[in-house]
Amino acid sequence: MTGPDIIVVGSGMGGATLAAALAPTGRRILILERGEHLRDSPEARDPGAIFARGHYRPRESWLDGAGTPFNPGNFYYVGGNTKMYGAVLFRFREADFSPIAHLGGRSVGWPVSYGDFAPYYDRAETLYQVRGAVAQDPSEPAHSGGYPHPPVPHEPVISDLAARLSAAGLHPSPLPLGVDLDRWLARGATPWDGHPDTCGGKMDAETCGLAEALKHPNVTLQTGTHVDRLLAGATGRITGVAVTRNGVGETLTAPVVVLAAGAVNTAALLLRSADALHPAGLANRSDQVGRNFMNHNASAMLALHPLRRNPSVYQKSLTLNDFYLRGGPDDKPLGNVQLLGKISAPILASQAGIPQAVARWITDRSIDFYLMSEDLPNPDSRVTLRGGQICLDWKRSNWEAHMALVARMKSVLRRAGFPVVLSKAFDRRTPSHQCGTARMGLDPAQSVTDVRGRTHDHPNLFIADASVLPTSAAVNPSLTVAAHALRCAEAVSVGRT
Template sequence: MSTDRYDVIIVGSGAGGAATAYRLARAGKRVLMLEKGRRLPCDGSTLDVKQVFAEGRFKNKEPWRDGRGGSLVPEEYYNVGGKTKWYGAALLRFSAHEFEADPEHQCLAWPFGLDVLAPYYDEAESLLHVNRFANEPELQRLVERVTQSDAGWRSEALPLGLKPEILNDEREAKHFDGYASVAGYKADAEHNLLDEIADLPNFTLMARRKVIGLMHRRGSPEVVEGVICRDGSYFTADKVVLAAGAMTSPRILQDHLDATGVGETLPSAPLVGANFKLHINSALVAFSPFAHNDVLRKTAIFLNERYPHTTVQCLGWLDGDILATQLPRAVPKFVANAIGARAIGFFITTEDGSSPANRIVSGGGEEGTPTADYDLDRLPPAKAEHAAAIGDFTRRLLRAGLAGVDRYAGLAGSAHALGSLVAGDDPAASVVDADGKVHGMDGLYVGDGSVLPRSSRVNPALTIYAWGLRLGEHLAH
């Protein structure tokens, strides 16, 4: 046991945890951050297609079950900075209406509106140096062909957490979407937040410390006072923030409720792990007769109000090496290269709404196998809109001279895992309150995407950063 007592312990170092730590440490609070994974190497391996995609060297290897008992391995990343090291740095705000309930699409309301989160969006955009880039020539021509063929489709510049200098480094420019930057051109939780407080005497980051349980006051399991790690160490604090991600934070809380029996009296206990969301995401790869020379590529987002819960983003660089990881091994390298040179990728995202039956279930502690029970058939409006949007956009591409093929990311594609500890004012209908405090418990807060009542139609990272900044400010005072 550490003899030190901290003001706040934060479990996890991704967007929400890092933002919370940043605000607390700068306010003078004694903060301990515990991260399950290690720091990523800076030797260039995180930009290597073979190691990142073909071998999956840096991805989670832990097995899960789906709701039907089948096995899967979610695409989670356990390292300092969390999934922000690997994201495509698309940093968009949720729209005002996406903080409101939308019963027809099975969307829950936030406990507050956009106006409350707006100043934290401002701060997050500043800390992450959000920029917009002009479309490269080939993409601009494609944008014009798509939008001119159907007035319903429009394009906007995609806000990106990328430094303009990335354009001068072709390797980084081609390898930021799905890779971890070595040069620091991509904004992430480690580089932009944790490194800024690393030298403060009141901030401590311990990597390779997996938290497996919560400590509570003797005789009062609803009062959390610390955490227990797999290696047997334990640490105490006035407050604990769960920020291990929407697939891990609910498991830690579930295990505590089950082990102590406090779940029998906690009104929100049945909702721990419920309403799990991860967007309906599909990759669409389009091919033209001509080779593409644009490098950055991921600078535009398409919207169409016929599909109000859906967006289409351009993906980063594609080539034969990347496509070869998805093609049968029998396909010759020269064929993969020829196809890859003519490929451009898109990422189609639809807000998936909430179903209490879509949930994360703990495996019952360290030795158990957790379950992600998620079924699109529980979300018929979202499922139908996603299919319609893909069909429509694919037809637009065909008219623009490109043939496309799409693939649903599925449950293993957990990049946007959200909503398993949903925020709200009613303890019987949510797990945490508007300030991130777990209903009916003292000293326990949630600082990651688990709290999001809605996933919106855009990437959630900026909203999770903003939530973390707001939570940090609340805890600092």
């Protein structure tokens, strides 16, 4: 049997999008996924099972910087982390591609501009069927046209919230989303944020990118396959992919290998592939593999009025970017505000450690927000291996900007008619916006890949996930990962960057 022309490691946003772009070329593509398909079950719409009992969390532990084990919110299914994502598909803002002065330091610029990415954002929005509106967000970068679909409609309480925020002088706008609302709600009247997609209602990597790729007979998906290490020859070319499937090890080969396992696991795989010629790991001549891990500073915020109830089902349809590029001390950037999926009593009780009755009283009246600020690159914030186990030593940065955003939003929401505003920061167990561990750049001494994802050290090894992002910006990275994967696919397809 003839082997593949391209091996793709991972079926999440990067791998699935790249495969969809390359499938029409006719090249034989083998996608390796360590997980299996996410099947429907009663737990899929049970907030207690999802958030309190961790039904979908992986059976693995990583170490933090102090060597303490923790269970990461990293999901191993066909479609990767997008099976659980909030389906928010923002473009990075135009300013995000340039150096920006923050309260916590200065972010680095990208080696490419927003204009370089804009056509690929267009294509990614089409592939993932994004619902949105261009004109209402003051931070929205230039589009060549509108979004493919109108925005997800606000529920009545959220329409009232938008009016209140507008009356306070702000610019609430529709959240750009990849959600088929009718299809999602037909399976059950629940939020999609943080819930597994078992019905195809979210435009995730499996529903869109992978489904498009698998229309072509030259694309094969192989599940239950753990990639143990990559093998490199004396010339630097990747000569094999060592895997374990059903307890049996084998080595697969292809002229081109693309990594799309996520920023943590891609870095860990490169480090785990160290050999006599590459003692620091593959693609690591720069000593940048695993460094500059970023994950956003984020908090949940609940705003409520004791006399007003919120019967919203999904809630997650509004965003606020008035403070994205300004609004902090010295008018520094603060970040993005968006709605969370409606928090229910089991979620709040499990996360806050309060009785169900108290949690129910609060959640019946709360509108729930997700506040996000940029985490700046730091070479000491990194992924390493300890005895083969992943160690994630995340060193938060720019926290003062996030605290300023929390304070600013509390003031805004009180002015908008919510006398009670509560907030809680997200902890380190949720690396859902992980990025930066194999950043792109022009200088091989300071970066891991070029601007389209080809590694500097290995001419047939590419990276198509969030590892390559030089900065985290302050919006969800999924669409930017998809846009990068489309750019990477072009480089793979034509054999140049």
